[in-house]
Amino acid sequence: MATGKTSRTFGWILMGLVMVGLVGFGSTNFGGSVRTVATVGDTEVDANRYLRELQSEMNAFQAETGQRLTMEMARGFGLDQQVLAxxxxxxxxxxxxxRLGISVGDAQLRDRIVDIPAFKGVDGKFDREGxxxxxxxSGLTASEFEKSLRDEVSRQILQAAVVNGVATQPVYVDTLYGYAxxxxxxxxxxxxxxxxxxxxxxxxxDELTAYYDxxxxxxxxxxxxVITYAWMNPEDVIPTITVDxxxxxxxxxxxxxEYLVPERRMVERLVFGTTEDAQAAADAIAAGEKTFEDLVAERNLQLSDIDLGDLPKDELDAAGDAVFALTEPGVTGPHDSDFGPALFRMNAILEARETSYEEVREDLHGELAADAARRLISNMVTELDDQIAGGATIEEIAKSNNMRVGTLNWxxxxxxxxxAYDAFREAAEAVTTDDFPAITLLEDGGVFALRLDALQAPRLQEQSEVAEAVRAGWEAEKKLTLLAEQARGLIPQxxxxxxxSxxxxxxxxxxxxxxxxxxxxxPAxxxxxxxxxxxxxxxxxxxxxxxxLVRLDAVQAADQDSEDAKALKASFAASTAQEIALDVENAFARAVQARAGIELNRAVINAVNAQFQ
Structure with a gap:
């Protein structure tokens, strides 16, 4: 199982090396006399290797996000450190x-190369030119690529040996499954x-003090x-507005x-191909042979398909008089319509509705006055900004512009x-003692400005300040304690x-x-x-x-032998074995690094990173 995982890991790494070459058009080698970014034991990490890996990682990020990635952004995401690691x-x-002398022969290496799909021609065979x-x-020579591939296969052999035999013990799986x-x-x-x-x-x-403590x-x-604010609300300005x-x-x-609504009818219309078909349908309804719903279903329609809603008489054209002549729900027709002869079913009578001018005058007056108030306030914003910029205090602009002024402990x-306004809460959250007041618009068209006078740290209130809350809390807790004692007294019964019951x-x-x-x-x-x-x-x-009060009646053990249980446990065992194998592999890698020792060449690393600026 672990070997299969390692093989898949190898496959992805191998294809990653190939794809760097296929997509890295324009890649350049890192020149210079010093070409090593790090040394691990006796093995050097070539600068070009780090360059290609970093380029591949950045290309993958850009392909996934569609966002151009700069080196500064890559550092912010930690991509450079991930690649280096x-x-x-x-x-x-x-x-x-x-050190262990693990390697692979030329024949096995050749087999690996010719099996890579990216190197095959249109005939499916290995293409030397491709x-x-x-x-x-990709900036790789054949010898460099073949060395990297040989090294990778050797690593695969070592990794497989490290994790070989890693498995999840059945008792572990059964125990966890039974628990869950x-x-x-x-x-x-x-x-x-x-x-x-x-x-x-x-x-x-003493009891109250103990509860408080x-x-x-x-x-x-x-x-x-502690915030002082000046506030101009449209409601405050409305009384000063005159509406013609x-x-x-x-x-x-x-x-x-909206105010003069004529009499209306709720109507459905079923259209037919000919007047004869429509008349035959009307006759069938009149004879009780079919219902209107039956006719709709025969046409493979739903009632919602033929619903016209509520309409006044003049919107029903030729059918208007007949539909409005019905005194109760019913069917009339056939009548001509824009889509051909049709039957009309009237479902409800909606009486005319008239709202007089006098009934809505106050509402309309208030609406117009509110609009005028908001416009007036909006036109004052520039002037208010100028006053604050000129050094006017919150109190001064409030007095000169008839604004509310207040102080609150927020x-x-x-x-x-x-x-209650979002804009005020956001400003209050952000304000500091170094900030100058600023005119800010509110959702309803009002404006405000605020000033932070003091910032009070969290404070434990004296017991005398919260005496009522302390007593109420103690009583609630005491009631719960007494109720629990009363419940425990029922257990013997x-x-x-x-x-x-x-x-x-x-x-x-x-x-x-x-x-x-x-x-x-x-309870939770x-x-x-x-x-x-x-x-x-x-x-x-x-x-x-x-x-x-609760009594445990029975403990039901998990069924370990059902088909669902076996499938779930097998899946869990497989995933757990993979995780253990990965942990073993990572632990081995850390131990190998620690034993070999690592030397970093920061100058070369920085020079490589500079290629991406």
């Missing part, structure tokens, strides 16, 4: 194969807070920004179709008043033959529930506790405002 790891294995051309385009797939049957019920029979005692000062996170104020009566009347007339999550609780029976099951109405750790229980045990679990 990969070529060093490969060199370390090559150094180890050389082979030479591909290597030239075993189930529980249990019976449970909720004891709600309104069934608490024990009075809650009056807390002592144990929960500092509940009584700590978050970071708070003619404008209101013009808007009403413009929307006459924390993340506040959404009251002006903090349940063990003596009573049931949850006989004790007045709503009994729920669950079967075949797995560890990750969600049972509505139970409910299933974890159930799986820790012994068969026949009772437990009491506290929730937010109730407690749960």
């Amino acid at each position: 990969r070529v060093i790891a490969t060199a370390a294995l090559e150094n180890e194969t050389a 082979y030479t051309f591909a290597l030239e385009q 797939r075993e189930t529980r049957d249990f019976t449970w019920a909720t004891l709600p807070m309104d069934q608490l029979t024990t009075p809650v005692p009056i807390p002592t000062e 144990a929960r500092p996170q509940d009584f700590t104020l978050p970071e708070t920004k 009566e003619a404008q209101i009347r013009a808007l009403y007339d413009e929307r006459a179709s 924390t993340a999550g506040d959404s009251e008043g002006i903090a 349940l063990e003596g033959g009573e049931t949850l 006989s004790l007045g609780l709503t009994e729920v029976i669950e079967e075949g529930q797995t560890r990750d099951a969600f049972v509505e109405g139970t 750790d409910f299933m974890a506790v159930v799986f820790e229980m012994e068969q026949g045990d009772w437990r009491v679990l506290e929730s937010d405002d109730s407690v749960v």
Whole structure:
């Protein structure tokens, strides 16, 4: 299994070497007297090798994302370090194969080369010219490529030897499968807070203090920004706006179709090829031989295909008078239509609806006034910007422009008043004490400017400040404790033959529930506790405002022998063996590198990277 994985890894690396040559048109060798980016033991990592690997990685990124990748971006993604680590790891294995004397013969190397599809001609046979051309385009000589291929096959032999025999033990697979797939049957019920029979005692000062001291996170104020703001809201400006009566009347007339709706009918239209066919259909309906729905189905249509919606009389053309003459739902026709003779079915009568000018005048006035207010505010933005740029304070621009001015202690999550606006919350989140106020538009056409006066660090409130919250929290916790004690007091009765139902609780029976099951109405750790229980045990679990009584009825072991189980375990064993083999291979590679030692030539590495600037 591990050997197969290594073989696939070899195949991908091999094809990667080939594809560098096929797609790397314009690639250049790295010149200079020093051509080594690193030395691992006695093996040198050639600069051109690092160059080609880095170019291949960048090309792959660009092909996947469609984005041109600069060297600066590549460094940001860590691509250069990944490539360097990969070529060093490969060199370390090559150094180890050389130390151990592992190599392959020329005949095996030749077989490898001629089997590579990219080197075959149109006849499916190895093409020497194509082979030479591909290597030239990649900047590789034949000897360089053949050496890299020979090294790769040698590495494959070494890697296969390292991971050979790696397998997942059956007991390991069976144990994990049994853990994941075993189930529980249990019976449970909720004891709600309104069934608490024990009075809650009056807390002592020591008890309240202990509760307060144990929960500092509940009584700590978050970071708070003291913000002063100036705010102009369209609602504040509307009372100052005068709207001409003619404008209101013009808007009403413009929307006459909304306010003066004529009588309408909900209509369906079924078109026929000839008047005779339409008449025959009408006769069949009149004789009770067919329904309108039958006729629609015969045409392979749906009612939605012939639905015209609700229409006034003048939009029904020749059928208008007949359709509107119907006093109840029915069929009329045939009548001429734009698509030929048709039957019309009227389904509902919609009476005319008229909304008078007086009924909507105030709404129209408000709409026009709001529009005018927003325009007025918009026209003031430049002037307000100029005032702030000239040094005016929040208070000064508020006074001179009749804006609201206020101060609030803002924390993340506040959404009251002006903090209900997204734009204000974003500005409040970003503002610092070094920022100058700026006029910002709001979603409803208003504007505001703010200033950060102080930044208050998170603060644990004194117990006296939160006395009511402390008492309420203590009482809620005490009630839950008393309710849990009351529930535990029921267990002897349940063990003596009573049931949850006989004790007045709503009994729920669950079967075949797995560890990750969600049972509505139970605490978050409910299933974890159930799986820790012994068969026949009772437990009491506290929730937010109730407690749960639960009994474990049965433990159902996982079926290890079903076809589904065998398939799932086989898949898990295979994937786990691959992961173990990969871990062994990586550990071996790290050990080889550590034993051989690594020397990096940063100057050459930087010079290679500079080729991509």
